[in-house]
Amino acid sequence: MPKPIWTPLLALGLAACATAGPDYRPPEKSAATTAGAQGEFLSAQGEAFGNAELPDHWWQLYDDPKLDALIEQALAANTDLRVADANLTSAQAVLREAQAQRTISTAISGGVTLARPSGTGESLPGVVGYDLGLSAAYPLDLNGRIKRAIEASTADVETVMAARDYVRVSVAAATAKAYAQVCAANYSLGVNRRVVSLQRETLNATQRLFKGGRGTAFDVSRAQAAVDASEATLPAFEAQRQSALYLLATLLGRAPADYPRDVEACAVLPALHAPMPVGDGAALIRRRPDIRQAERGIAGDTARVGVATADLYPQVSIGGSLGLGGPIKSFATGSSFGLSLGPLLSWTFPNRPVVKARIAQADAQVQADLARFDGSVLEALRQTETALESYRRHSEQSAALDRARDSAGVSAGQAGKLFRFGRGDFLSLLDAQRSLAGAEASAAAARVQLVQDQIAIFLALGGGWS
Template identity: 30%
Template sequence: MSRRVLSPLRRRAGVALCAFALAGCAAGPDFVKPESGLHEAALAPRQDYDGVAPASAAAVPPQWWLLLNDALLAELQSRAQAQSLDLQMASERIEQSRAQLGITSSEQLPSVAASASYAREALSEHGKFAALGAPSRPSDFWQLGFDASWEVDLWGRARRAREGAASSLEATVYDREASRVALSAELARTYLQLRGTQAQLDTARQNQAIAERTLGLAESRERNGVATRFETASAQAQLATIKATVPELTQRRNSLMNALALLLGEQPRALDAQLREAMPLPSLPAAVPVGVPSELARRRPDILRAEAQLHAATAAIGVAKADFYPRVGLRGRIGVEAFESGDLASWDSRFFSVGPTVYLPIFQGGRLTQRLALNESRQKAAAIAYRQTVLRAWHEVDNALDAWAAQQRQHAELSVSYAQNKQALHAAERGYQEGAADYLSVLTAQRNLLASQTSLNASATNATLTLVNLYKALGGGWEPDAVTAPAALSRNGK
């Protein structure tokens, strides 16, 4: 007798153990973090340039613009992080992905619903039920109940779907951080271009003063009969040429101020009062921290975004494979129903139903097979996109390091050129004033000085811009540790 009692219990226990074992399985491949290969990257300029500032293996500062020691730039960066419309839109996309994750996660939980209905019914006196003797007079019918259903996730379909949704949420988080990196770089680039344009305006005004002084000297010599009209006309032409550059530079300055206002989500001319006053370009730091190559994949949010997208695509394969297997669920209903509302409280008015449900796809016209093929192709495309993102990042860093070193070297040589042209102009002016040199030498020296000073200003601007490009390529502008932990928690379901 005890054997007959224990045998059903053993069978039920075995069935339960099998169900739990199956519930621990998940269809489809498990995601494996891809190797980036960036540990082989060389974070140093080529050996083609001498006398450039060294690159340091120190960690890349999240707020790299502080290396430029410009308080106004730091203030604008803080305002942009708080006011940028691009970052606000990216944050809303994160909220959308978080809501989608909640919707997907709910598929792992039972669903319970309540229902209530009332109807006044009457059978046809000439119908088949009346012919069988059923009463045809009108009557009320009341019904109250609860419905519950739960799909047993035997093949991990719901878990794979949640895994994919969590990875998609990670991708949107890293997408916002990529926007943050781009914003900080674009704001710094625009700010430095503004300072460079203001420096060119100041140079133009200085050269205008020189040209006006030279014109006055030429007119004085012409009045005294020691110079020709050619010298005076040439001096007037040189002055007009310099004056012609001022409107273009002024328009460029105003456009850059508006561009900064747009990055901050402000109206046009909102920053004019704060930015119109010219300030010198920030100086380059003595040493530039670039970190170590192995950390590059973790610092670049676009690489992390591509990795999360690959994870989501891998989880989608599991969802597609699970669709080939039966779906087993439990469904139950309980409630009360009666013809009189007063009888609803009676125990005899109860009804219930409970039992398993099984859905088995038999013929779908190839839909499930093609869906699996589609998701496998998407996963392969995501893997290629990840490799492409890593390779592009490697190229960007290498090019940025090379440009940074080249600009430093060019700026050093242009500084020598400017100093020599300035001395040449002083010598030409003194010789012309003393009558020892003709005006052509003065005109040539003026043009050479203007060209070298313009090139020097452009070089100073480009040198700081290459630093901006370098830190954008290195993934500076966000804090990985502040974002990676919450994203990992959402993926693991904690």
């Protein structure tokens, strides 16, 4: 008795029962596994840094309830995060679609025909016929094509989750930075207003001396010019404050006009009360969402190599169908029933060069992913070292500028006393006050820069998600 035609094909399908393609393993030889990447940061030297790992909610290190509330609101309402959440929902739906390929698929068909077979001699309009059918198929997935597709979709979901976490990191840092900018603008505004107040006192004293015959109109005009020059700097800080408030509103998912009024008057810079916890390179690599995103990309594309490889072999499923068909006058009679059951095969054997080309494309994509992963690790380390070094050097600069400001304050006080007692000239007093104004502004700017540097470090370290 001759063998059914599907017997050798089924045997070939069973021969390919091993899951097609390579199993994913995290890259063992990569930039992330080197000693230089795993160790302590070169720039985290000094008492300002600690070896403890960065907490998830790093902004709580500032112990500022207003900042905590702003970031909580931003993480709940930010539009970029809403987009990221929608992307994650879409990826999860794609995963469910891939998982559904393992279930039984069904199809229902039906139709009615009106025909006059040739040579029958029957008169028009002909014979009314019908055809009803129900079919079902269950994929055996002998070569693991569906399994690899599910692995790829699962990795895609994790990739999108990592991308969403990176958005959270960025939103938290941007909110903290905008809040710090509001406080910094008011802080700088206060510093410069104190300078203006001091210069105005000098102007008033000069005017009194001029009226008493001890000064000149030139002294008065120079004192007025110094006041005017310092006052000219104030609108810029007010503009910076409003700009930061409008940015805060946007980050919170609000219109600019609905900016948070409760932080408008903040004039105290956020300050850390303990050494900054930075951990080491190994903790950074584990924490950074963009590195995890790159690693999950490798996993997903490795699984897609298996999806492409599976096309070298037949796709086998068990299927069956039940049908009714024939003239309408014999509807539901015994002769109208049909039944079939057996394996179903699908195979693109003549297109093997096409399949092999797709496998080569998938392999090349994995190699690109590996390079991208190494690049993500190296860039994360570079960003962190740069941020740490900048903060360390700016800390030294800020300390020096504080000393310069204190010295300028002493010098301005001495010049004022000498001038009032007639032992110093007015030009020396103006020079001393001009130096004090510059030193105050530079010291304030340095303190503001330190806060910006701290937030840049937190962003580089990848904190802000759980």
